[in-house]
Amino acid sequence: MITGKTLIEWGYQPASWFGAALHDANDAEAHGATEAEIRAIIAQHVPPPVEPRGLRAAGEVAFHLNIHAEGEGDADNIAAVSATMQELMRVPTVEAGAVMPDACPAGVIPVGGVVAVKGAIHPGFHSADICCSVAVANLGRVDPKEVLDRAMTVTHFGPGGRQQRDQHKPSAEVMDRFERNRFLQWHLQPMISHFATQGDGNHFLYVGTLQSTGDTVVVTHHGSRGPGARLYKAGMQDAERFREKLAPEVPKAAAWIPFDTKEGQDYWEALQAIKDWTRESHFKIHQLIGFPINDWFWNEHNFIFQRGDTFFHAKGATPGWAEYDRTIVPLNMAEPILITRGTDAANGLGFLPHGAGRNMSRTQFLKESAPAAWPEHIDVRSFCGTPDFSEHPNAYKSAATVRSQIAHYGLAEIVDEILPYGSIMAGDQPQPWRKK
Numbered sequence: 001m002i003t004g005k006t007l008i009e010w011g012y013q014p015a016s017w018f019g020a021a022l023h024d025a026n027d028a029e030a031h032g033a034t035e036a037e038i039r040a041i042i043a044q045h046v047p048p049p050v051e052p053r054g055l056r057a058a059g060e061v062a063f064h065l066n067i068h069a070e071g072e073g074d075a076d077n078i079a080a081v082s083a084t085m086q087e088l089m090r091v092p093t094v095e096a097g098a099v100m101p102d103a104c105p106a107g108v109i110p111v112g113g114v115v116a117v118k119g120a121i122h123p124g125f126h127s128a129d130i131c132c133s134v135a136v137a138n139l140g141r142v143d144p145k146e147v148l149d150r151a152m153t154v155t156h157f158g159p160g161g162r163q164q165r166d167q168h169k170p171s172a173e174v175m176d177r178f179e180r181n182r183f184l185q186w187h188l189q190p191m192i193s194h195f196a197t198q199g200d201g202n203h204f205l206y207v208g209t210l211q212s213t214g215d216t217v218v219v220t221h222h223g224s225r226g227p228g229a230r231l232y233k234a235g236m237q238d239a240e241r242f243r244e245k246l247a248p249e250v251p252k253a254a255a256w257i258p259f260d261t262k263e264g265q266d267y268w269e270a271l272q273a274i275k276d277w278t279r280e281s282h283f284k285i286h287q288l289i290g291f292p293i294n295d296w297f298w299n300e301h302n303f304i305f306q307r308g309d310t311f312f313h314a315k316g317a318t319p320g321w322a323e324y325d326r327t328i329v330p331l332n333m334a335e336p337i338l339i340t341r342g343t344d345a346a347n348g349l350g351f352l353p354h355g356a357g358r359n360m361s362r363t364q365f366l367k368e369s370a371p372a373a374w375p376e377h378i379d380v381r382s383f384c385g386t387p388d389f390s391e392h393p394n395a396y397k398s399a400a401t402v403r404s405q406i407a408h409y410g411l412a413e414i415v416d417e418i419l420p421y422g423s424i425m426a427g428d429q430p431q432p433w434r435k436k
Ligand SMILES: Nc1nc2c(ncn2[C@@H]2O[C@H](COP(=O)(O)O)[C@@H](O)[C@H]2O)c(=O)[nH]1
Pocket: 102, 111, 132, 202, 203, 204, 206, 301, 316, 330, 331, 332, 333, 334, 335, 337, 354, 355, 356, 357, 358, 391, 396, 423, 425
């Protein structure tokens, strides 16, 4: 009998074609074929070698730059973002690119960067915070202070998940999709313990009033937490295996999983399950606050979006086509949050900004500015007790500039605004690993 072990002894690497080859080989053996004849049958099943894809020449594919310098630090920031985009456009799967007005450099793809790709999923372009997103709940004419007080007792910030007595579950449908997906079925514990948690950094729970009606609304900002980070890690490992064969010249961080493979299909389904988990996680926090919800919407701003046969990888950009009737653009804790409607502009590849972005790192900001208080007109609370002033509004780029550049590049219209009352942030976390 010819088995996989036989094929390996004959010098083949295990691959998906083994099944059909073994079937035909054993059939031939049963009909009296010689080893030479069987070897010939096996050879017919071996797919032709794949020609590795190299990097494109610099400048071969252009990108749209929807940002221009207006304030201090903008020019350096734009130069760094453009340099990253120029390298990114050399990746052979990438067909188009765009930079949003809130862009800032960050690894292989800038924050505020969008790339259009055919037939491939690049986990490195959504990074660990898969499906970072914003969600709005309209609670009607209730007292914003009471909303913030209640929210402080029911949300969760900080590392890890909720204690067992305080845990909530996503829907049975989402849990079932996790259990059936080979990328997610190892992460059932954080799927529950991290549900309805917000993490840290610039994730927030913001309470404000709608400019159009005066209604009180809650806006949450967080992503897929531990389950998403684990999915990203597994996706990068699979992508690296493909990169070694398909495009060894491409940087590891830009590796991809071909969409039309079993791995590609499973990873895509895992992304959709993670997205639904994240949407439910926002909604659960809003429900826990305990007021009836009159209106609810959300959007992802760190995700891969499929339109036809193109996969738009958006690292910090808001989708702006008809399916997304109302989208949410936060700027900083002291500014209104914009309710936007994208224009599906070609120069934005259909996207609009997802915030204001930063011109300098948190560490640099604290070194240069070190604010000692939050702006007086807002009620800011630090979940972990100590304020994290790297989240001060001054740490972000000018909100006015981002607003004017949204208009200048025709990326969206602003349909309403949420005026700030106050926010809950994670606050400064003890980071014992940094003290070493
Ligand atoms: N309303 C608030 N907006 C904030 C706050 N901190 C940051 N931001 C804005 O959000 C975007 C999105 O950040 P990202 O992590 O998804 O890249 C950021 O660019 C800021 O403009 C806040 O406390 N309140």
